[in-house]
Amino acid sequence: MSTIAPVTPIARASERLSPDKCLQIYDLMLRARVLEERLITMYKQGDGYFWIGGPGEEAFNVPLGLLVDKGQGVDHDYLHLHYRSSATLLAMGADPVDSLRQMKNTATDPYSRGRNFAGHYSMRKWNVAPVSSPIEVQYSIAIGTAMAQRKAKGISIVQGGDAGTAEGDFATALVWSSRKGCELPLLMIVTNNRWGISTSYEGQHGYEQIAERGRAFGMPVTVVDGNDPEASYEALEKAIDYVRTEKKPYLLEAMVSRLRGHSSASGANFVKNEVDCLEEWEKKLEARGLISRAEMAAKRDQITNELAEASKRVRSEPQPEGSNIWDYVFADKNIVAGEE
Amino acid sequence: MSTIAPVTPIARASERLSPDKCLQIYDLMLRARVLEERLITMYKQGDGYFWIGGPGEEAFNVPLGLLVDKGQGVDHDYLHLHYRSSATLLAMGADPVDSLRQMKNTATDPYSRGRNFAGHYSMRKWNVAPVSSPIEVQYSIAIGTAMAQRKAKGISIVQGGDAGTAEGDFATALVWSSRKGCELPLLMIVTNNRWGISTSYEGQHGYEQIAERGRAFGMPVTVVDGNDPEASYEALEKAIDYVRTEKKPYLLEAMVSRLRGHSSASGANFVKNEVDCLEEWEKKLEARGLISRAEMAAKRDQITNELAEASKRVRSEPQPEGSNIWDYVFADKNIVAGEE
Amino acid sequence: MATMIQAIRMALHVGESRLGVTDIFGEDVGAPLGGVFTGTQGLETAWNTPLDERGIVGTAIGLALAGQKPVAEIQFCDYAFNTIDLLKLAGNTYWSSGGDWNVPMVLMTPVGAGIRGSLYHSHSFDAQATRIPGWKIVMPSTPRDAYGLLLSAIQDPNPVMFLMPKALLRMKGAPGEIPGEPEDERTLNQMIDAPLGDRSAWKPTWPSLEDLFIPIGKARIAREGSRVTVITYGRNVPMALAAAEELAGEGQGIDAEIIDLRSLHPYDWDAITASVRKTNRVLCVNEDTEITNFGEHLIRRIAEELFYELYAPPKLLAGAHIPGIGLADNLERASVPQKESIRAAIAELAAHEP
Amino acid sequence: MATMIQAIRMALHVGESRLGVTDIFGEDVGAPLGGVFTGTQGLETAWNTPLDERGIVGTAIGLALAGQKPVAEIQFCDYAFNTIDLLKLAGNTYWSSGGDWNVPMVLMTPVGAGIRGSLYHSHSFDAQATRIPGWKIVMPSTPRDAYGLLLSAIQDPNPVMFLMPKALLRMKGAPGEIPGEPEDERTLNQMIDAPLGDRSAWKPTWPSLEDLFIPIGKARIAREGSRVTVITYGRNVPMALAAAEELAGEGQGIDAEIIDLRSLHPYDWDAITASVRKTNRVLCVNEDTEITNFGEHLIRRIAEELFYELYAPPKLLAGAHIPGIGLADNLERASVPQKESIRAAIAELAAHEP
Ligand SMILES: Cc1ncc(C[n+]2csc(CCOP(=O)(O)OP(=O)(O)O)c2C)c(N)n1
Ligand SMILES: Cc1ncc(C[n+]2csc(CCOP(=O)(O)OP(=O)(O)O)c2C)c(N)n1
């Protein structure tokens, strides 16, 4: 990662989380990884039409899920995520089987009722706004939830990829969140894997790090090694704390890997030339004597088997009916405002 | 102008242009001012439906018009202007009577055939792209002409207001023009009068000067006192020279006045609490002994009379016919590519 | 006797004072101007946004998701065309989340020609808007309907677009038609119109306005008639009425029924059906450009479902399919329906015998 | 035997090698991928843009103004809805400048359902596109038409939109239908398809392709028939043909004429008129959502101008008016016309007697 500019030094961490926290993070990273592998298998076996997800982002996304103030309404944190956020959801406590349901587009898929692609979460009870496919629009929408939180306890957190920052919506979030005297409690996260679909970071940007773009707007910016869960945890803690306390925006860029290519459209095979955060974390935990290789293998086997079983069950869950297309066109209650 | 941040010091000039140049600039500034006054009078007398224009920007826009490499095709400069650019056009040599024609929406209006508002210029023979009402789209379009000029002699110059920089298109121009290894010869100008229509600069921006936004993209940025024609001339000369020589982008912010409010919708009356660049320039020229008050008054009278006469003549020029709406829907020749 | 723009302002006041409206925002919507058409003068929750329509729509969606009740304005609908993707998103969020999140926002925007607005202050938005599923679309032609439709829009749990026919914004209603408005026009003006000049100390005095919820989806029969049905909305309603009155006055038995649709989506198919069954001749009038026009939807459906009721070819009178509306008066008049062209179309249809 | 996507690639090659195309660009259009559907593999002037559709369209306009010949791609039409204002601007520049500047650009974008693309890879764009005056809009249903329409689009001095029906991109044409293509399918693949794996050293070998300019504005009678006219385009053309063949095979005298419009604006009114006068029954089929749909324009015009020719109510078969196309197969199939629904609609129309 020699390209990281010295002006925004990457935050790195040494051993600083408690053994329990380290193992909790490991457990969640592993679950997230195995879930994505299961989804890819489902796709390859014809149990789904398309896969996109977050293998390679677990070391950052798990800490994010753990640090969020989870709940409903302005006094909790709103999350405006993208399609690589499974690890965040799992860390928050989501049921991985629901992800299988969305992959298999069953009627039981709680996120979209068989309508949307895998990884397109929606959980109003935890303030997780619906993930939508168009890149970067979440940055414009996050302004609104953050504005509703100017006097509340919660903050808004928005996340997207590196290539997407070229969209005007990224600038919109910078402009609207930093207006003098009207700053918004908005944490903007860019998960930088140095790829668009097939377009590499090189030649597409005029700066070393995207975080630079926040400086002009007077907001704190940090670049963190998103392959290191401890560094990520600390950087996120600091950023979230700043936004929550100061009620002002913050731009955090996390350098991450893309371990299975862009999506099933590019094969979803494992790539060997990127850092695998899970492997690195396993090495560290072993070195620290927190968990043995055998225990890791057993854990992985167990989760793998659980999900393999679950995917079989999901196969027999009902598909939506054609006539369901007419459901949920118009609401007759204002549920987001608490109407039952 | 105490709000100007020290980080991008405003460029100021002392006596540095030749007496001839000073007088030429004065002549053009005066012509531009009197033209706008005539347009406002026409509006007030019912000889037009709407006025918008550039009184207060002459000290910057005249030097711009003088410094442009005027001509047709990629080896000359493309101009992507907005609706306050009359002084630039006059300095380039445009006939002010054509502006009266557009105000009166006559069939003879060469810029739009009676279709568009005053100040919406279009002159292919001088690379002046059509001015269009939507704010900031010119920043996205200017990328294209600049890209066509990567190996040509000309550069592209795009200009817009301060409030409009909140649109994503401004960020688009920053992103696309500064890509490493693919930099574009694009001069971006923000004419900052500290107003949207009725919305003041305060509370809408997270930085002192808009020019700050260029820094992250690694481009040179300058803020210039746009009420001073000498400072403007020098800053423009420097910026244009950089873009032409380096074939790279540059962001120039000019602090200007808005002397007649936003448009006829807000009355178009003279405001007293802003610096009048013409008045200031007259004081300087008098102090330097370059022209006397009497000569100035005579000059102004003469131009005023000429335009008053012209506006009478324009009144009798034909209006477009209703059936003309069907003209110019589709081109049958590729005129921009030189087809005759 | 309120004007339409006063009626809108009063509805917004009712919205923020007792229907939960938390934010009214857009370019130049807040003090000192209160909107380029004065629609938001004196409102407590009105504020000025950056000049960024995508930010405006995005913010409205986000506020709505957070349980607030935003009313966002796009200054002219001509400047909403860089936000269509966000409007589509607002319209599909309830559906794509399988009923998890509704998006209770109101978007208001002035539309249409008639003020010599040239290319970018004359656009219509009805064809574009009706193409965005998940939105309700309303458009008043009287101050009373403006008041009542806006209150309904605010109360609706879905995204609702409130299209303001800009040529009618200064049109006055009948005295007392807005429940609670003062009898007298000047009294109202003194209470709620901002003074010219310095307004920093000014505050409006609001009349005690009463509720009026005009149901979304219900048309208004603006004129009963028997020979031809005219389906229209917004600016073309008073034009069509005037044309119908002229024709009726001539005693040739040309008696047109004018349906003011008011609600473009969902729309009042029952009212249309009943009228077409009665008159057997139908004309749709609107200003948007002719190709892929909302009136064409109505005519297509009528032709498909009421074919055997028709004594004459159904007819559309719409904006010319050209890239813009020109500034010169001749150009504007030739571009969108006028009273004369409506009158001629009604007369032509009326001449058809079964 | 080229596929449609190969035909497109070959047309772009002809464009850059002898029709003056200077830039072919969009997201992932350049090396190494050459487009998400391989449409731009191996082209000399293809390059990758930032992920910013507004920048893509703006750049294309600017390049065109500077006398270049840009071909821009929006990766999926689903992502073009934040650029409608810029598309409108491209369409109005020649008109608003009174003929001073034309804008010779081509915009290509994949459209439509049929690949289980869920909400954001299934959109249609024909209704939206035909609402933007100043643009020419074409949409092929065969590889040959794709080749010939794209060459015409490149040669046209106006902005032209080339809509690519994504469900047909791998469809093969008849041998030799593209003038100059090799006889044999495998030969062509070896010449112009990038290899799997590392492609850094690969270069295509282009066949000696000949000109084929299919005129914009001319429909193709995809099947002659006498009883019902089906007006359609893109993905629905082979579907309608299959439905017509099935019906014809049943010997009930249901003989449908299929008009492949090819050019949506301007469109071939003469072909439509001639066919409707012959069959007296008309069906329009397309995938875009039903309300304010381009097929509704065609039906409205037919109902208005050819009313007395019709023996049956004109019919539209279009996408359901809902906020998106769902991923599950049942949802997708229920959302857009299928062979079965086209067949049923033709049969229903055919049953009407004068
Ligand atoms: C507005 C929009 N344009 C294009 C696409 C197609 N697309 C999907 S993902 C992607 C690349 C995104 O790259 P980045 O933002 O870096 O996120 P990453 O996938 O690398 O996490 C593109 C171009 C889209 N989904 N939305
Ligand atoms: C996209 C768009 N939104 C809104 C408007 C309406 N409008 C016209 S001028 C203006 C203010 C522009 O302010 P600024 O960019 O600072 O330029 P200035 O007029 O001050 O020179 C607005 C909001 C517009 N023309 N285009």
Ligand SMILES: [Mg+2]
């Ligand atoms: Mg990326």
Ligand SMILES: [Mg+2]
């Ligand atoms: Mg300004």
